[in-house]
Amino acid sequence: MRDTENMPAEAEFDEDEEPSFSDPEDFVDDVTEEELLGDLLKEKPQEADGIDSVVVVDNVPQVGAERLEKLKNVIHKIFSKFGKITNEFYPEGEGKTKGYIFLEYSCPAHALEAVKNADGYKLDKQHTFRVNIFTDFDKYMNISDEWETPEKQPFKDFGNLRHWLEDADCRDQYSVIFESGERTGIFANDAKEPIVVEERARWTETYVRWSPRGTYLATFHQRGIALWGGEKFKQIQRFSHQGVQLIDFSPCERYLVTFSPLMDTKDDPQAIIIWDVLTGQKKRGFHCESSAHWPIFKWSHDGKFFARMTQDTLSIYETPSMGLLDKKSLKITGIKDFSWSPGDNIIAFWVPEDKDIPARVTLMQLPSRQEIRVRNLFNVVDCKLHWQKNGDYLCVKVDRTPKGTQGMVTNFEIFRMREKQVPVDVVEMKEGIIAFAWEPNGSKFAVLHGESPRINSSFYHVKNNGKIELIKTFDKQQANSIFWSPQGQFLVLAGLRSMNGALAFVDTSDCTMMNIAEHYMASDVEWDPTGRYVVTSVSWWSHKVDNAFWLWTFQGRLLQKNNKDRFCQLLWRPRPPTLLDVEQIKLIKKDLKKYSKIFEQKDRLSQSKASKELVDRRRTMIEEYHAYRENAQKIYQEQRALRLDLRGGVDTDELDSNVEDWEEETIEFFVNEEIIPLGEQA
Numbered sequence: 312m313r314d315t316e317n318m319p320a321e322a323e324f325d326e327d328e329e330p331s332f333s334d335p336e337d338f339v340d341d342v343t344e345e346e347l348l349g350d351l352l353k354e355k356p357q358e359a360d361g362i363d364s365v366v367v368v369d370n371v372p373q374v375g376a377e378r379l380e381k382l383k384n385v386i387h388k389i390f391s392k393f394g395k396i397t398n399e400f401y402p403e404g405e406g407k408t409k410g411y412i413f414l415e416y417s418c419p420a421h422a423l424e425a426v427k428n429a430d431g432y433k434l435d436k437q438h439t440f441r442v443n444i445f446t447d448f449d450k451y452m453n454i455s456d457e458w459e460t461p462e463k464q465p466f467k468d469f470g471n472l473r474h475w476l477e478d479a480d481c482r483d484q485y486s487v488i489f490e491s492g493e494r495t496g497i498f499a500n501d502a503k504e505p506i507v508v509e510e511r512a513r514w515t516e517t518y519v520r521w522s523p524r525g526t527y528l529a530t531f532h533q534r535g536i537a538l539w540g541g542e543k544f545k546q547i548q549r550f551s552h553q554g555v556q557l558i559d560f561s562p563c564e565r566y567l568v569t570f571s572p573l574m575d576t577k578d579d580p581q582a583i584i585i586w587d588v589l590t591g592q593k594k595r596g597f598h599c600e601s602s603a604h605w606p607i608f609k610w611s612h613d614g615k616f617f618a619r620m621t622q623d624t625l626s627i628y629e630t631p632s633m634g635l636l637d638k639k640s641l642k643i644t645g646i647k648d649f650s651w652s653p654g655d656n657i658i659a660f661w662v663p664e665d666k667d668i669p670a671r672v673t674l675m676q677l678p679s680r681q682e683i684r685v686r687n688l689f690n691v692v693d694c695k696l697h698w699q700k701n702g703d704y705l706c707v708k709v710d711r712t713p714k715g716t717q718g719m720v721t722n723f724e725i726f727r728m729r730e731k732q733v734p735v736d737v738v739e740m741k742e743g744i745i746a747f748a749w750e751p752n753g754s755k756f757a758v759l760h761g762e763s764p765r766i767n768s769s770f771y772h773v774k775n776n777g778k779i780e781l782i783k784t785f786d787k788q789q790a791n792s793i794f795w796s797p798q799g800q801f802l803v804l805a806g807l808r809s810m811n812g813a814l815a816f817v818d819t820s821d822c823t824m825m826n827i828a829e830h831y832m833a834s835d836v837e838w839d840p841t842g843r844y845v846v847t848s849v850s851w852w853s854h855k856v857d858n859a860f861w862l863w864t865f866q867g868r869l870l871q872k873n874n875k876d877r878f879c880q881l882l883w884r885p886r887p888p889t890l891l892d893v894e895q896i897k898l899i900k901k902d903l904k905k906y907s908k909i910f911e912q913k914d915r916l917s918q919s920k921a922s923k924e925l926v927d928r929r930r931t932m933i934e935e936y937h938a939y940r941e942n943a944q945k946i947y948q949e950q951r952a953l954r955l956d957l958r959g960g961v962d963t964d965e966l967d968s969n970v971e972d973w974e975e976e977t978i979e980f981f982v983n984e985e986i987i988p989l990g991e992q993a
Contacts, residue, residue, distance in 0.1 A: 363419040364397075365445035366390075366426060369411045370438050379408065385434075390414055393428060394421025413445070428595055432634055470541030472526050475499075475884065483839050484508060484884040486519050486528065487860070489875035491851055495519060497528075497544065497884075500844060500862070502870055509544050517556075518880055522564045524887040527588070529558055529567075536569055538588070548591050552584055559606040563614030564588060566630065570602050583607060585617075585633060595633040611651050612702070616677060618658065620649055625660065627677065636678055648694065652728070654702025657683070661694045661707070670694070672707050674726070674733065684733040686724060690714060700751040703729055704773060708747060723747075723758075725773060736779050738771065748793040750800070755782070755819055757793050757802060766790060768804055770819055783822035789813035796842035801825075801865045803845055805836050808854075814847065816867030826867025832857060840886040844870075851877040 368390075374382050379401065390396060398415035401408050416422045422444055430442040471477070475484050482499040489496070495514035498505040515530035522529065527538040527547065535551040536558060554573035560566070567586045582599035585608075586592065597619075599607060608617045608628075616636065618627040626640040649660035656677045664670045670691040674684040688694075688709055695708040705726040712719050723738040745759040745766060754773040761767045768790060770782040790804035790813065800820055806813035812833030816825040830847040832854050837846045848860035858878040862871040889896070899906070955962060 362445050364416045364422045366414050366416070366422050367411060367443050367445055367448070368414060368429070369441040369443075370434075371408065371410055371412050371440070372434070372438055373407045373410045375407050382408070386412065386414075389432065390425055390429060393425040394418065427593065428633075431632060433632060434638070469545055469547050470543065472540045473887070474542045475525070476886065481841075482506070483841065483844075483886075485837075485839075485846075486521070486880075486882050486884070487875065488515070488518060488879040488881075489851075489858075489877060491877040492517070492879055495530075500839065504871065505873065519882065520558060520560075521882055521884050522560045523562050523885055524564055525885040526564055526887075529560075531555060531558075536567070538567075548588060550584075550586050550591065552581075557602060557605050559608070559610075560588075561610045561614040561617070561630075562612055565614055566594065566617075568606065568608055570599060570605065570607070572599075572602070587631075594631070609649070609651055611656050611677070612653050613656070616651075616656060618649065618651070620646055620660075625649060625658075627658075629678070637680075641680070648696060650696040650698060652702040652705070653698050653700055655728075657702070657728075659696050659698075659705055659707075661688075661696070664689070664691055672724070674705075684726065684735075686726075686735055688724075692719060695747075697747055697749060699749040699754075699756075703727075704749065704754070706747065706749065706756065708744065719743075723756075725779060727773070727777075734777065736773070736777065738779055742767075745791055746793045748795055748802075750802075750819070751795055751797055752799040755799075757795070757804075757819075759788070759790055759793060759804070764789075768793075768815075768817075770822055782819070785815075785817075785824070788815065790815065792836065794836045794838060794845070796845075796865060797838055797840055798842035801842065803836055803838075805833065805847070807833055807836070812847065812849075814863075814867070816863075816865070828863075828867055828869065830861055835881070837881055837883055839883050846881055846883075848878065848881050851879050 372382060395417040396414055397417050400413040426442050426444055429440055432440040482501060484497055484499050487496045487498060494512055496510035497508040499508050516533060517531040520529045527540050530537050534553060535549060535555055537546055538548040540547050550569060552569045552571050554571040555569045557570040559568040565588055567588050569584050580596040580598045583597040585594045587594055608619050610617045616627055616629055618625060623644050624640045625643050625646055627636040629636050645662045645665060646660055647663055649658055651658055658675045658677060661672045662670060670688040672686040673682055676683050690711045690713055692710040692712055697706040705728060707724040709722040709724055710719055711722060721740045721744050725736045727734050740760055742760040743762060747758050749756045756771050758769050759766060766788050767784055767786050768788045769784040772780045772782050774780055788804055789806040789810050791810055792805045792807050794803045794805060796802060802817050804815040812830040814828045814830060818825055832849050833847045834850045834853040835848045843865055845863050845865060846860050849857050851858045859872060859874040860878060860881050861869060863869055
């Protein structure tokens with residue numbers, strides 16, 4: 312066939328005669344199968360002895376024949392999660408198993424998954440599994456007895472990951488996505504104008520997220536998630552998860568949860584993956600039926616536990632093993648929702664009514680699973696769980712339809728978490744509830760209730776004597792959202808989107824309305840971590856015109872209007888928890904006047920510094936002008952001889968300077984003459 316390459320370029324044959332495509336008699340076919348069928352041959356089953364699919368499980372309980380079947384069921388239940396088991400072998404000696412077993416999977420990938428997820432699995436207090444691929448034993452047997460010093464790995468210096476906290480002027484940072492997602496910038500907040508810290512094109516493909524303590528910035532890409540940090544925002548870690556759409560951090564920033572609808576398979580759970588942030592290693596994968604209520608997993612305040620809810624089941628997992636707490640899920644028939652306390656390892660969940668059994672709210676202590684409070688509820692339509700930021704209070708918003716009435720009423724069941732036996736107070740409201748929000752570091756809460764245009768905002772105080780006091784009610788508010796300052800006391804009542812961006816700034820210490828303002832078509836409100844500033848914005852994602860973000864003081868005074876082309880998102884960079892204890896904070900508040908004088912002096916210096924900078928800039932400009940003028944005059948004088956030569960010795964430089972020596976001379980010259988004959992007189 313290769314000989315055909317030497318054939319003439321144009322074969323000579325009769326047009327009416329069909330050409331011959333037969334090979335010459337001496338033709339030798341030397342085309343290999345790899346050239347013709349390379350893609351198919353790659354899929355050809357290879358000769359193998361199957362040991363790559365075998366895992367060895369050590370630290371298995373040693374049992375006799377009477378308990379062997381039960382052990383097999385337990386082992387099969389644990390290890391069948393990672394793939395189909397085709398063969399299993401339990402070595403025995405002296406009437407008992409030997410403490411290790413062999414499991415063969417249908418493919419090597421499943422065996423590797425078993426090693427990743429089951430190694431270190433705690434079966435009980437005495438037995439923690441060690442899982443290895445069978446072929447690894449050959450590797451371990453061939454290890455040299457001579458010590459070889461490991462190769463020194465280069466140190467990756469990502470810089471100070473909390474450098475922004477050391478800013479001399481205590482400026483917080485925020486991220487901004489604009490140009491419909493094409494550009495992302497990090498800015499330092501300043502009362503005069505934002506200061507660019509970092510700005511990049513196509514930094515993310517969708518949106519960005521800060522980690523809970525502000526250490527990392529997460530960006531989204533088709534192939535996965537990237538984490539950035541340090542002074543220059545270098546890439547710190549990558550997590551490969553094709554088609555990732557949603558993420559969630561553990562509160563301690565040690566773990567990252569990612570969701571992708573593209574990766575899930577029946578045998579290999581890949582829809583939800585939990586990653587170790589420091590090492591980049593996958594800790595465990597999970598199936599996911601729906602991501603409508605993200606996050607699927609909810610974390611305890613310290614990151615030691617995470618939980619998910621499925622039908623009639625609450626599954627609680629512990630870190631770092633990522634295994635079920637006590638090796639079993641909680642069977643809770645009809646469970647509708649649950650939530651972790653922000654300050655303790657306590658879970659609250661509620662179950663609706665079932666025939667004659669009332670609905671109930673349960674508080675459960677973990678890891679003991681002790682029920683510390685159960686509250687029965689009647690005629691319940693729906694419940695919502697609202698924790699106060701420190702976990703001091705839990706509000707269960709209960710929508711009820713009392714017997715004998717047509718309408719629906721709402722009860723706020725307030726659980727006092729720091730008191731003995733967790734007493735409960737009730738506030739009943741007969742109007743529809745639009746929004747509810749706790750004061751972050753206090754004992755007040757705000758409620759929006761009623762119907763437009765008569766929407767009222769009410770403020771309540773949970774007192775120490777077991778009473779809940781109504782502090783103040785504002786009538787006829789244009790609001791559908793409540794945004795408390797992170798430090799408490801101040802809040803913004805906002806009428807977002809359909810309410811055209813009406814804003815009310817309230818001081819709840821005496822319930823005074825500090826200012827009424829408007830940011831037309833505002834879609835978002837974001838407080839800075841200190842509670843000194845608040846940003847309102849119109850996102851391009853929700854409204855295609857007037858895209859901008861405005862910066863206000865906590866009192867409602869507008870400082871900046873920042874118009875960004877197709878502005879999409881602004882997120883403040885969170886701060887880690889303070890290192891000061893309660894007593895130190897009280898001492899600072901006590902001496903605040905002393906500190907405020909220092910800050911006021913610094914502000915005055917800053918203003919005078921700004922004036923000084925303006926004066927210096929103007930002085931520099933005038934000096935530059937004088938230097939330019941002197942240089943131009945010097946060049947003019949140097950060209951004097953050339954001008955005299957070009958103008959025949961006439962010094963035109965002096966023509967206009969000796970006016971007194973001028974002589975006036977009148978010159979007459981004949982222009983034209985025309986004779987016009989006049990007609991004869993009659």
